[in-house]
Amino acid sequence: MLRVGVALDPVAGGPVVDPLGEQTDEPRDAVVIGASIAGLTAARVLADHFQRVTVIDRDPAPHPVLFRAGVPQAPHPHILLARWQQILEQPFPGLVAALHTAGGVPWAFGPDLPFVGGGPGCGPPGRVAGKRGRGLRARGMWRPGTAPGSVDVYDGSSDCRHPVLQSSTPFGILGHESGFAPDGRTLWISTTARAGIAAIDVSNPRLPSMVWYNQTYTFHGMNFNDDGTRLYGADLGAVHGLSILDVSQIQNRDPRPVVAQGSHLTWPAVSLPKH
Numbered sequence: 001m002l003r004v005g006v007a008l009d010p011v012a013g014g015p016v017v018d019p020l021g022e023q024t025d026e027p028r029d030a031v032v033i034g035a036s037i038a039g040l041t042a043a044r045v046l047a048d049h050f051q052r053v054t055v056i057d058r059d060p061a062p063h064p065v066l067f068r069a070g071v072p073q074a075p076h077p078h079i080l081l082a083r084w085q086q087i088l089e090q091p092f093p094g095l096v097a098a099l100h101t102a103g104g105v106p107w108a109f110g111p112d113l114p115f116v117g118g119g120p121g122c123g124p125p126g127r128v129a130g131k132r133g134r135g136l137r138a139r140g141m142w143r144p145g146t147a148p149g150s151v152d153v154y155d156g157s158s159d160c161r162h163p164v165l166q167s168s169t170p171f172g173i174l175g176h177e178s179g180f181a182p183d184g185r186t187l188w189i190s191t192t193a194r195a196g197i198a199a200i201d202v203s204n205p206r207l208p209s210m211v212w213y214n215q216t217y218t219f220h221g222m223n224f225n226d227d228g229t230r231l232y233g234a235d236l237g238a239v240h241g242l243s244i245l246d247v248s249q250i251q252n253r254d255p256r257p258v259v260a261q262g263s264h265l266t267w268p269a270v271s272l273p274k275h
């Protein structure tokens with residue numbers, strides 16, 4: 001989230017009067033709301049054009065830097081793609097080297113990096129081991145250079161921190177995001193980088209089987225209603241937004257399941273929907 005405001009003289013386009021009453025052509029104040037990657041980058045760029053840049057965040061700035069409530073995705077590993085590295089090096093010369101010094105890992109897309117979509121992580125007691133996903137965890141992998149992708153299923157019901165591998169199956173689908181129907185019998189994998197979602201029966205986690213595959217949808221995360229019959233997809237397709245699918249025939253193991261799209265929602269400020 002990022003909001004940038006520019007405080008100018010009330011007379012549009014007129015000269016700015018600085019606090020000492022002197023006139024200057026340089027705009028005086030810029031205010032950036034949100035002190036994460038976008039806000040801090042914007043503030044750095046604005047600093048070349050404004051006398052003063054104020055960054056406002058709802059979180060206090062911790063010292064040393066810690067994960068903050070306002071950026072819940074921060075503990076998740078992030079990738080700084082090559083083009084972003086080039087762009088960020090301009091306002092922040094030496095940034096990439098500094099990230100490496102701080103522990104960032106250089107990588108090569110393909111050989112080093114599988115896309116991995118996980119299942120539910122460790123949650124409050126009973127949540128993972130009980131209702132949600134039967135304690136199963138899974139990952140769909142995609143190594144673009146060495147496809148086919150495989151799907152690994154783990155059992156974390158006794159200790160979600162140490163899930164035990166149940167199966168590793170070369171389905172050949174490309175995985176990035178995943179989700180479980182709440183009863184833990186159906187694992188969903190989406191490719192995300194392109195269209196493709198798969199439903200995999202994990203009733204027997206040692207012998208998973210694909211029950212449906214489709215190349216219509218590009219989902220960046222999937223959630224489900226309580227009985228697993230409705231899928232809420234963060235849609236990165238032609239029109240970004242939220243798609244809701246009726247997947248009841250898959251959940252009920254109809255031999256020829258038909259998936260109907262119930263609705264698609266978008267909004268003017270839609271960006272990259274996620275989860």
Ligand SMILES: Cc1cc2nc3c(=O)[nH]c(=O)nc-3n(C[C@H](O)[C@H](O)[C@H](O)COP(=O)(O)OP(=O)(O)OC[C@H]3O[C@@H](n4cnc5c(N)ncnc54)[C@H](O)[C@@H]3O)c2cc1C
Pocket residue numbers: 001002033034035036037038039056057058059069070071073076077078079080274
């Ligand atoms: C689970 C998850 C995994 C992701 N994985 C990746 C990945 O692997 N690679 C990748 O490139 N991207 C990934 N992303 C996306 C990436 O994290 C975001 O695109 C990026 O963090 C967005 O940066 P931002 O500065 O726009 O917003 P945010 O990082 O969301 O920061 C928003 C800031 O605004 C502040 N704020 C919010 N409301 C207010 C308010 N009312 N007043 C003042 N301050 C406010 C917050 O405290 C926060 O500091 C992931 C996102 C999620 C959720």
